[in-house]
Amino acid sequence: MTKARAPKRSEAKVLREFALAFPEAYEEFPWGERVAKVKGKVFVFLGHDEGDVGLSVKLPQSCMLALGLPFASPTGYGLGKAGWVTARFGAREKVPLDLLRSWIDESYRAVAPKKLVAAMAAPVEPGRVSAHPRTARRKPRPRKSR
Numbered sequence: 001m002t003k004a005r006a007p008k009r010s011e012a013k014v015l016r017e018f019a020l021a022f023p024e025a026y027e028e029f030p031w032g033e034r035v036a037k038v039k040g041k042v043f044v045f046l047g048h049d050e051g052d053v054g055l056s057v058k059l060p061q062s063c064m065l066a067l068g069l070p071f072a073s074p075t076g077y078g079l080g081k082a083g084w085v086t087a088r089f090g091a092r093e094k095v096p097l098d099l100l101r102s103w104i105d106e107s108y109r110a111v112a113p114k115k116l117v118a119a120m121a122a123p124v125e126p127g128r129v130s131a132h133p134r135t136a137r138r139k140p141r142p143r144k145s146r
Helices: 010-020 097-111 114-118
Strands: 025-028 034-038 041-047 053-058 072-074 084-089
Touching (some): 010 097, 034 097, 053 097
Antiparallel strands (some): 034 041, 041 053
């Protein structure tokens, strides 16, 4: 296993730390690229640490919505056909961290074993950031009318 240097941009560091906070998540460097895996499966590609911020995630629910954004495109190597989306941001572009955290959360839930996902709290929504069951708030249940 090869170790890469720490990501250059603070946004990339935040996204890396967020991804690695999921249950049983770990980092590897296949093809010289930083990835986060769970049980041997990649759930987020975090790039080559070249100064730009980018990631690729599996989005079974929000893929079509994500692809409508100007910074998103289908992931190469045929992964786009399986719901993988790549987002890239140049050095001067604003990185929507809350949105990307929710994408990492969705990707983890799509790739991780059901047993690990079941032990977690509700999915992260844009604007609500938590990968940990103890810190995530549950949505209130609707009251039954009589």
